[in-house]
C-alpha cells in the first residue's frame with residue numbers, strides 16, 4: 626500500500642475518532658503486506674478492535690452511572706456451594722427477558738448466601754446487554770427520597786428512579802426503615818409498577834415486611850405490586866463468607882444435605898465434623 630494511501634487512512638481514522646484502529650493500522654498493513662491476512666481480515670481487524678474498545682468504554686461508563694461499583698459476575702459464582710439454587714434458573718434470568726417483561730426478581734436468604742452477588746451479576750449482564758441499570762440499597766434509596774421530599778424535588782427524584790430499565794434494591798430488612806420511608810418506597814414501586822424491572826434482595830420473608838417497614842398497610846400494598854409478575858428465588862444455603870468457619874454457622878443456617886444420611890446414634894454435643902456437608906466444613 627502506498628504511503629499516501631496509509632496517510633489518508635490515518636487521517637480518516639483521526640477524523641472518525643477511531644483511536645484503536647489508528648493504533649493497529651501500521652501493524653495490520655504489515656500483516657497484509659506479508660500476506661498473513663486477507664484484505665477483508667484487515668478491515669475486520671481494524672473495525673473489530675475499535676468496537677471492542679468502544680463497547681468496553683460504554684460498559685464501564687454504564688456500570689459507574691448505575692452505581693454497580695463492586696463488580697460481581699455469574700462466572701465468579703460457585704453454584705456448587707449453593708445446591709438449593711437452580712443454576713439454570715439464574716442463567717435464564719441472565720438472558721434478561723425478565724427485564725424486558727418488566728418483572729420483579731426477589732432473592733431471599735440468610736446473610737452471606739450470595740444475594741447481592743447474584744443481583745449485581747445480573748445487573749452487569751443487563752448493562753452488557755444494553756439495558757440501563759441502577760443499583761442502590763433500600764436504606765440509601767429511602768434516604769435519597771426523603772431528602773428529595775424535604776427539598777421539594779420528590780417528583781424529579783421519582784422520575785429519575787423510574788428511568789433505568791432495571792432497578793436493583795439491595796438489603797431489604799437489614800436496617801430499620803425510617804418513619805415515612807415505607808410510604809416513599811411505595812411511591813417509587815407504584816410509579817415503576819409494570820413500567821420497569823426490579824431485583825430486590827432480602828434476608829426477611831414477605832410475612833415480616835410489616836415489621837421491616839413498620840407499617841402493615843404499606844407492606845401489604847408494596848407486596849401487592851412486588852409479587853405480581855414476580856420471580857422468587859429462595860436461597861436455602863449458608864453464608865459463603867463463613868464457609869471456612871463452619872463451627873460459627875448456626876444449625877438453622879446450614880445447608881441441609883439433599884439426601885440426608887441415616888441418623889447417627891444419639892450423642893451429646895456437636896456432631897463430628899466429618900458428618901457436615903462437605904462445602905460447610907473447614908477447609
Ligand code: ADP
Nearest residue numbers: 701702703706736737738739740741742865866
Ligand atoms: P448476601 O448479599 O446474601 O449477604 P453476598 O452476595 O454479599 O451475600 O456474598 C458475600 C460474599 O461472598 C461476597 O463477596 C460474594 O461475592 C461471595 N459469595 C457468596 N456466595 C458465593 C458463591 N456461591 N460463589 C462465590 N462467591 C460467593
Ligand code: MG
Nearest residue numbers: 740741795796
Ligand atoms: Mg448483601
